Amino acid sequence: xxxxxxxxxxxxxxxxxxxxxxxxxxxxxxxxxxxxxxxxxxxxxxxxxxxxxxxxxxxxxxxxxxxxxxxxxxxxxxxxxxxxxxxxxxxxxxxxxxxxxxxxxxxxxxxxxxxxxxxxxxxxxxxxxxxxxxxxxxxxxxxxxxxxxxxxxxxxxxxxxxxxxxxxxxxxxxxxxxxxxxxxxxxxxxxxxxxxxxxxx
Ligand code: GRF
Numbered sequence: 288x289x290x291x292x293x294x295x296x297x298x299x300x301x302x303x304x305x306x307x308x309x310x311x312x313x314x315x316x317x318x319x320x321x322x323x324x325x326x327x328x329x330x331x332x333x334x335x336x337x338x339x340x341x342x343x344x345x346x347x348x349x350x351x352x353x354x355x356x357x358x359x360x361x362x363x364x365x366x367x368x369x370x371x372x373x374x375x376x377x378x379x380x381x382x383x384x385x386x387x388x389x390x391x392x393x394x395x396x397x398x399x400x401x402x403x404x405x406x407x408x409x410x411x412x413x414x415x416x417x418x419x420x421x422x423x424x425x426x427x428x429x430x431x432x433x434x435x436x437x438x439x440x441x442x443x444x445x446x447x448x449x450x451x452x453x454x455x456x457x458x459x460x461x462x463x464x465x466x467x468x469x470x471x472x473x474x475x476x477x478x479x480x481x482x483x484x485x486x487x488x
Contacts, residue, residue: 288315288316288317289315289316289317289369289370290316290367290370291316291317291319291368291369291370291371291372291469291473292318292319292320292321292322292363292368292370292371292372293318293320293371293372293374294321294322294323294324294359294363294371294372294373294374294376295321295322295323295328295374295375296324296325296328296377296378297329297375297377298328298330298375299330299331299333299374299375300330300375300458300462301374301375301462301465302321302330302333302372302375303330303333304462304465304466305318305372305374305465305466305469306337306339308466308470309469310337312470314473315473316369316473318334319339319340319367319368320341320363320365320366321340322341322342322343322344324344324346324355324359324376324378325347326343326345328343330375331343340366342362344359344362346378352379353381353383355378356380356381356383356384357383359384360384360387369391370392370393370469370472370473371388371392371393372392372393372469373392373393373394374465375395376394379431380427385428385429386429393424393425393426393427393468393472394424394425394426394427394432394434395422395423395424395461395464395465396408396422396423396425396432397409397422397457398412398421398422398423399419399421399422400423400425400432400439402417403415404432405431405432407450409450409453409457412444412453413444413449413450413453417444418443418444419441419442419443419444420441420442420444420457421441421442421457421460422439422440422457422458422460423439424436424437424438424465424468425437425484435483435484436484437472437484437486438464438467439464440460440461440463440464442460443456471486471488476488
């Protein structure tokens with residue numbers, strides 16, 4: 288049984304998709320814990336109602352990034368995770384934290400990386416006038432929204448799209464590719480070679 292720890296900051300719809308898919312597909316893994324850096328993260332209630340351990344390490348009560356990350360790391364490691372999943376976890380991470388989970392921490396970003404890093408990705412896509420947009424699951428490295436790509440999904444950008452309609456189309460795909468990428472990982476189908484993630488499905 289592999290252990291997965293999911294980090295959230297808010298709504299948690301990706302976490303929810305992962306939990307539901309893991310149950311439906313009977314993964315040989317358990318979601319050991321859902322940890323939030325905000326006490327008001329809506330996703331915590333869903334996790335608790337599914338019998339998953341939840342905890343909060345409140346980022347706003349720490350005076351430095353290093354101190355927060357060190358405490359968070361301790362909390363995560365109580366669950367001996369094989370994989371740490373960032374699911375809408377809105378924090379810039381220290382190098383020490385990222386290195387500690389090298390090769391076993393994934394993130395989902397709502398754009399086709401390397402395009403549109405950072406925030407407001409749907410707005411950035413609309414402003415650029417791109418005709419396809421999407422989402423990326425990647426291993427986390429020390430650069431923001433960067434690291435070996437595990438899975439991507441593309442969606443069309445339609446002429447009358449707004450940030451909301453485009454965002455909803457992307458989110459639907461996020462809920463498909465994130466559980467899929469995690470499943471590949473726990474089944475041992477993802478290999479890192481020369482800075483690239485190779486997937487053998
Ligand atoms: C998602 O769009 C994810 O790609 C981004 O933040 C959003 C989180 O949504 N990193 P949710 O909390 O999973 O609903």
